[in-house]
Amino acid sequence: MKIMDKIYEVAKQNKQRIVLPEGEEERNIIAAKKIHDEGIATIIMIGDKQKIKSKSQELGVDLTGIDIINPIESDNLNKYIDEFYELRKKKGMTREKAEIIVKDPLYFGTMMVKLDDAEGMVSGAIHTTGDLLRPGLQIIKTAPGVSVVSSFFIMQVPGSKYGEEGMLLFSDCAVNPNPNSDQLAAIAIATADTAKELCNLDPKVAMLSFSTKGSADHEFVDKVRSATEKAHELRPDLDIEGELQLDAAIVQNVADLKAPGSKVAGKANVLVFPDLQSGNIGYKLVQRFANAEAIGPICQGFAKPINDLSRGCSIEDIVNVVAITSVQAIIKKEYRRY
Numbered sequence: 001m002k003i004m005d006k007i008y009e010v011a012k013q014n015k016q017r018i019v020l021p022e023g024e025e026e027r028n029i030i031a032a033k034k035i036h037d038e039g040i041a042t043i044i045m046i047g048d049k050q051k052i053k054s055k056s057q058e059l060g061v062d063l064t065g066i067d068i069i070n071p072i073e074s075d076n077l078n079k080y081i082d083e084f085y086e087l088r089k090k091k092g093m094t095r096e097k098a099e100i101i102v103k104d105p106l107y108f109g110t111m112m113v114k115l116d117d118a119e120g121m122v123s124g125a126i127h128t129t130g131d132l133l134r135p136g137l138q139i140i141k142t143a144p145g146v147s148v149v150s151s152f153f154i155m156q157v158p159g160s161k162y163g164e165e166g167m168l169l170f171s172d173c174a175v176n177p178n179p180n181s182d183q184l185a186a187i188a189i190a191t192a193d194t195a196k197e198l199c200n201l202d203p204k205v206a207m208l209s210f211s212t213k214g215s216a217d218h219e220f221v222d223k224v225r226s227a228t229e230k231a232h233e234l235r236p237d238l239d240i241e242g243e244l245q246l247d248a249a250i251v252q253n254v255a256d257l258k259a260p261g262s263k264v265a266g267k268a269n270v271l272v273f274p275d276l277q278s279g280n281i282g283y284k285l286v287q288r289f290a291n292a293e294a295i296g297p298i299c300q301g302f303a304k305p306i307n308d309l310s311r312g313c314s315i316e317d318i319v320n321v322v323a324i325t326s327v328q329a330i331i332k333k334e335y336r337r338y
């Protein structure tokens with residue numbers, strides 16, 4: 001079964017409440033209807049009710065059965081303001097500033113997730129990644145035992161033999177501009193765990209560089225080498241190899257030359273980029289030149305799932321990311337039970 005088919009099946013079996021804070025935006029309106037009609041999640045849209053209704057009428061979309069919340073009319077507004085102020089007062093937040101900030105749909109939606117009025121949130125069709133990440137980092141924070149929030153893409157490359165029949169996870173392509181070696185190790189471990197839990201893969205993680213196993217010397221390469229060592233110390237159970245060039249990571253005959261005997265080289269299905277410049281450029285190159293489907297960026301490491309979209313996202317991308325957010329929420333709840 002294809003990975004997205006499996007994710008839809010799990011999401012539908014245990015419908016989660018997902019907030020769309022960009023409720024007035026066209027792609028969100030059409031995606032909300034599709035998600036509602038197909039029973040993928042219970043959608044809560046944030047925005048001006050009248051604006052959403054007239055836009056949906058223009059689009060010929062019937063939003064009957066979907067909750068729409070305008071922060072300034074919400075009975076929960078004061079509760080969210082109080083809680084946000086409490087969370088941020090040590091950082092200089094005042095009650096007056098909190099009153100303004102929490103009316104912002106992204107902050108309001110994040111507070112809904114924080115206080116269990118929703119299981120997850122998806123935005124980014126009109127906001128930047130930083131706009132979503134800041135409230136997430138300030139309010140939701142990292143999951144226990146996790147030091148860094150990062151992101152991954154599920155890349156599906158049509159007709160490709162690389163990774164798992166063309167499916168690979170790329171990380172981090174959206175969050176950490178220049179991770180240090182500790183952060184890079186944490187990103188590798190988080191993506192390996194995501195590959196297992198969400199994508200049912202046996203993760204083979206390549207720590208990418210312009211060098212393979214000492215073929216070049218540079219401080220950039222040292223960072224990747226040191227991150228690999230730290231990841232091995234922290235999680236000896238995982239197959240993580242570095243430093244590897246991209247060809248050595250995914251092409252077996254190149255791996256045989258450059259990294260003979262490696263468990264990962266030539267077979268990698270998780271690619272960890274050394275920084276955000278290479279990660280963000282890398283995923284867009286594969287997406288555009290290889291016509292790959294790039295599902296994400298999906299955040300990992302938050303205590304509760306909130307997720308971003310690329311501003312160039314399609315309606316299908318929104319539906320996909322809502323389904324993944326739901327499954328992340330289900331995985332977290334199931335782990336909480338043990």
Ligand SMILES: CC(C)(COP(=O)(O)OP(=O)(O)OC[C@H]1O[C@@H](n2cnc3c(N)ncnc32)[C@H](O)[C@@H]1OP(=O)(O)O)[C@@H](O)C(=O)NCCC(=O)NCCS
Pocket residue numbers: 091129130131133134137138142147148149150173174175176177280297
């Ligand atoms: C992630 C990002 C938004 C953080 O923004 P920032 O302005 O640097 O935020 P700050 O440094 O003020 O940090 C805010 C809080 O988040 C924490 N934080 C920042 N990055 C974090 C991370 N990756 N994981 C966990 N916590 C993080 C900080 O410790 C701080 O916590 P505190 O306020 O409780 O002390 C920023 O790094 C960013 O814009 N990244 C690139 C996003 C992007 O443009 N991607 C490309 C397109 S997809």
Ligand SMILES: CC(=O)OP(=O)(O)O
Pocket residue numbers: 128129173174280296297309310311312
């Ligand atoms: C992930 C990403 O690059 O997002 P955007 O295209 O919105 O900057």
